Amino acid sequence: MFVYIIRRLLQMIPVLLGVILVVFLIMQMVPGDPAVLLAGEGASAETIAKMRTQLGLDQPIMVQYAQYVFNVFQGDLGTSLRSNLPVWDEIMARLPATIELALASIFVTVVLGMIAGIVSATKQYSAADITIMVIALLGVSLPSFWLGLSLIYTFSVKLQLFPVAGWGTWKHMILPAITLGTAGAAIVARMTRSSMLDVVRQDYIRTAKAKGLRETVIIYKHALKNALIPIITVVGLQFGFLLGGTVLVESVFAINGLGRLIVDAIRMRDLPVVQGGVLIASIIFVFVNLLVDVLYRYFNKRIDLN
Amino acid sequence: MKVEIAPTNQALPPKAAAARPSRWRTFYRKLRKNKLAMVGGCIVIFYIAIALLAPFIAPYDPYEIDLVNKLKPPSAEHWMGTDDKGRDVMSRLLYGTQLSMSVGFVAVFIGAFFGIILGLLSGYYGGWVDTVISRIIDVLLAFPGILLSLAIVSALGPSLFNVMIAVGIFSIPVFARIVRGSTLTVKKLEYIDAIRSLGANDFTIIFRHIFPNILSPIIVQATMRLATAILSAAGLSFLGLGAQPPLPEWGAMLSNGRDFLFTAPHLAMFPGFAIATLVLGFNIFGDGLRDALDPRMKQ
Numbered sequence: 001m002f003v004y005i006i007r008r009l010l011q012m013i014p015v016l017l018g019v020i021l022v023v024f025l026i027m028q029m030v031p032g033d034p035a036v037l038l039a040g041e042g043a044s045a046e047t048i049a050k051m052r053t054q055l056g057l058d059q060p061i062m063v064q065y066a067q068y069v070f071n072v073f074q075g076d077l078g079t080s081l082r083s084n085l086p087v088w089d090e091i092m093a094r095l096p097a098t099i100e101l102a103l104a105s106i107f108v109t110v111v112l113g114m115i116a117g118i119v120s121a122t123k124q125y126s127a128a129d130i131t132i133m134v135i136a137l138l139g140v141s142l143p144s145f146w147l148g149l150s151l152i153y154t155f156s157v158k159l160q161l162f163p164v165a166g167w168g169t170w171k172h173m174i175l176p177a178i179t180l181g182t183a184g185a186a187i188v189a190r191m192t193r194s195s196m197l198d199v200v201r202q203d204y205i206r207t208a209k210a211k212g213l214r215e216t217v218i219i220y221k222h223a224l225k226n227a228l229i230p231i232i233t234v235v236g237l238q239f240g241f242l243l244g245g246t247v248l249v250e251s252v253f254a255i256n257g258l259g260r261l262i263v264d265a266i267r268m269r270d271l272p273v274v275q276g277g278v279l280i281a282s283i284i285f286v287f288v289n290l291l292v293d294v295l296y297r298y299f300n301k302r303i304d305l306n
Numbered sequence: 307m308k309v310e311i312a313p314t315n316q317a318l319p320p321k322a323a324a325a326r327p328s329r330w331r332t333f334y335r336k337l338r339k340n341k342l343a344m345v346g347g348c349i350v351i352f353y354i355a356i357a358l359l360a361p362f363i364a365p366y367d368p369y370e371i372d373l374v375n376k377l378k379p380p381s382a383e384h385w386m387g388t389d390d391k392g393r394d395v396m397s398r399l400l401y402g403t404q405l406s407m408s409v410g411f412v413a414v415f416i417g418a419f420f421g422i423i424l425g426l427l428s429g430y431y432g433g434w435v436d437t438v439i440s441r442i443i444d445v446l447l448a449f450p451g452i453l454l455s456l457a458i459v460s461a462l463g464p465s466l467f468n469v470m471i472a473v474g475i476f477s478i479p480v481f482a483r484i485v486r487g488s489t490l491t492v493k494k495l496e497y498i499d500a501i502r503s504l505g506a507n508d509f510t511i512i513f514r515h516i517f518p519n520i521l522s523p524i525i526v527q528a529t530m531r532l533a534t535a536i537l538s539a540a541g542l543s544f545l546g547l548g549a550q551p552p553l554p555e556w557g558a559m560l561s562n563g564r565d566f567l568f569t570a571p572h573l574a575m576f577p578g579f580a581i582a583t584l585v586l587g588f589n590i591f592g593d594g595l596r597d598a599l600d601p602r603m604k605q
Binding site for chain 2: 022140146152243247252266281
């Protein structure tokens, strides 16, 4: 397992370099001269030229990219145009809220999705099964920002059970986590159902039934363990959507997280923050994918991932 | 010496060529049996009809400001109420169908066009071409959710056109991966060897003989992707990065409605419902298409 993790870490290097390259190239697409942008509209030609040298913009593009990669690996993502603070510090100040939101949403995705999927599979074609699958179809199609606003209107404005916006207490977490986790829960529910249905048709489950084992033991001890493998993959994939989705949900619930930082930075044309924010979120996603692969291997030792 | 290769169905013996339509008939029969897919198809057709007929069925001009009647709840005069500038929400929603559908179709077209070409080249040539393209796909897939689109829009500037490009680029790796996999399978089939031995060039083999045979997963993916594209584009407009005022794009309408959530919740309710039902339509129709066209893709 150790060798496998090392190998996967090494394989990640070209992907990370590629991600940095894409972010770097996207920022090259920005119309206008970044030196003018940074120096301000009214800056003199001398100041702009100085800024160009300072930023390395007078260097060939490959040198600029190499310098950018070098800086990124040192944690230097540049300086925010708005606050003049290092981008790294700005991101680190906002990241905890986003990670908390993503973890709370993953909890909703996994728990709600798996319970719904198991109930659906064990009671195939019943009213409960059909209801769950219809809700799952709706769940995949709901725009998270609309669901968020509907939840705010119902539970915060009308019933006054939860705060309208903000972050800090467990009460702040519930509505955003449901908003962000619903689509994932719907996908996990569908996946759990089909995976469980595949497993319960296997011979060893029939044997377990013939032995007279209780249904709960068969489901949770024997069937679920093997049904988990495809579910883990789906949950891992969902994490990417969750990270991307935080942008919208943080905006709806006014949460000061990484997603909102990126959106605010786009509005203010604070490009170093956009660049750094997208990069950090993608690096986190690449590492989560590695974690998913390791878990996949752990739960399914028969697969030779080498 | 080069030999001119006839299109696939003409190259087949008459019996086989005659048997070809039955594949589509089987597909249609399967699709028709799937009631849920038919419901999805009807929803999609309904919205396409609305998009086409919007200028004829919209009761008001979607841009006409009437400040006297601003923020009116749904009534007999304005079925879906009015917005903060007194514009008729229903008319804006009907016209918005054109915008939201166009964004979805254009974005998927961009994604499919480049994704198909990359996937075909990668799967057919293999070797270093495959390695390079596959690494590009890996890198593009390493961006979580809509963050890649967000980064592109931030560079190009907020506009509906840029959202189409951004969401299109976001879809390229998905199509490329599927097409690459299908191409790898099809290129090993005997008929491709036969065509090659007749002297057909790579272009003819790829675009006239492989491409028509991998259409099923592409059609399924395009339908499913339309749902994602419409959702992503609406999300970007909701954030103020897509359609700009006064365009009646659904995501932008929802964003505007957010400011009046406490006083006029209908402003957010109707566009949200429209996005959800259209996306639901594409999702369930796509599910049905997959089951009928390419059951192996079913998870």
